Amino acid sequence: MLDLNDVALFVEVVRAGSFAAAARRLGLPANTISRRLQEFERRIGQRLLQRSTRRMAPTSAGQALFAKCAQQVESLAQSVRALTEGAHEPRGKVRVGAPADFFNWYSMDLVTEFLNLHPRVTLEFVLSDARADLLAEGIDVALRTGKIVEANLVARRIGSGSSRLVASPAYVDKHGLPGSPSALTTHDCIGARSGPADRMVWRLDGPGGESQALVTGRFHVNSAQVQLNAALAGLGIAFLPTLMTRTHLEAGRLVQVLPGHGLHGVGVYFVYLSRHELPRAVKAFMDFTVAQMRKSSLSPRLPSKPRGRQTATRRAL
Numbered sequence: 001m002l003d004l005n006d007v008a009l010f011v012e013v014v015r016a017g018s019f020a021a022a023a024r025r026l027g028l029p030a031n032t033i034s035r036r037l038q039e040f041e042r043r044i045g046q047r048l049l050q051r052s053t054r055r056m057a058p059t060s061a062g063q064a065l066f067a068k069c070a071q072q073v074e075s076l077a078q079s080v081r082a083l084t085e086g087a088h089e090p091r092g093k094v095r096v097g098a099p100a101d102f103f104n105w106y107s108m109d110l111v112t113e114f115l116n117l118h119p120r121v122t123l124e125f126v127l128s129d130a131r132a133d134l135l136a137e138g139i140d141v142a143l144r145t146g147k148i149v150e151a152n153l154v155a156r157r158i159g160s161g162s163s164r165l166v167a168s169p170a171y172v173d174k175h176g177l178p179g180s181p182s183a184l185t186t187h188d189c190i191g192a193r194s195g196p197a198d199r200m201v202w203r204l205d206g207p208g209g210e211s212q213a214l215v216t217g218r219f220h221v222n223s224a225q226v227q228l229n230a231a232l233a234g235l236g237i238a239f240l241p242t243l244m245t246r247t248h249l250e251a252g253r254l255v256q257v258l259p260g261h262g263l264h265g266v267g268v269y270f271v272y273l274s275r276h277e278l279p280r281a282v283k284a285f286m287d288f289t290v291a292q293m294r295k296s297s298l299s300p301r302l303p304s305k306p307r308g309r310q311t312a313t314r315r316a317l
Contacts, residue, residue, distance in 0.1 A: 006040040090281040091120035097132040097142030101225040121281045155269040165257035170234040181213040188236030189215035192222040206261040
């Protein structure tokens with residue numbers, strides 16, 4: 001069987017002009033190089049080098065082989081060098097799965113900063129409030145909250161989040177405020193139904209522990225951003241991530257409903273398919289995003305080590 005390493009070795013010896021010079025370039029003993037090329041000549045049935053005590057020169061067959069192979073060997077070597085030199089530099093496309101409202105808090109200035117830091121990286125986002133199938137959709141990394149149920153995913157916890165109940169002042173003026181979680185059943189509630197049932201189940205933390213309310217309403221949608229818009233428009237009470245509602249509460253466009261109830265300490269994760277040989281571009285995006293979240297106080301907890309299947313029990317941002 002032809003060993004292409006022997007072809008490359010032959011080309012290097014011819015270029016160097018002697019076994020000794022080739023040995024210095026390659027860091028191999030000269031007698032090892034000579035022995036390997038003799039074996040190579042034996043396998044192909046052609047003498048490629050004329051040897052004497054003073055000099056070495058290619059035969060006519062060796063000249064022909066060198067002329068045909070030298071350029072290809074050099075091109076291959078250049079490709080390997082380029083790959084090796086770029087091994088420590090993030091490059092390539094990073095396909096990111098994220099909630100539909102991701103860019104409400106992850107500004108384009110951050111995208112610009114990241115791409116300027118890593119000029120050989122391309123970002124592509126798949127935005128949806130539905131949980132993406134990373135393998136089927138070719139997603140490198142996704143932002144998830146709550147329970148990670150896929151056993152094949154590695155999850156890196158990057159912080160925690162919370163959710164709370166909100167409504168517009170106009171809705172409160174018209175319908176009043178519920179006095180307890182059970183009273184939510186008498187209100188129009190905005191959310192996403194998970195099945196054909198008319199009612200949705202909201203699980204809440206409160207002073208007395210965890211409770212649940214069976215709620216319904218006249219407007220349902222599976223987008224958190226649209227739920228927020230509906231609450232702002234006075235269509236009912238919404239149960240939304242604190243991150244989404246903070247500025248609207250501060251501006252008076254929303255009021256908090258049942259302030260002592262909500263969801264707290266919900267895990268926020270980056271998830272990906274394999275913990276081995278994670279592409280540098282993917283890791284660079286993850287590390288950059290975590291740093292920005294901490295800087296903006298969006299990720300108050302230090303991330304734990306990446307783990308496999310997680311056991312968080314609530315879903316929110």
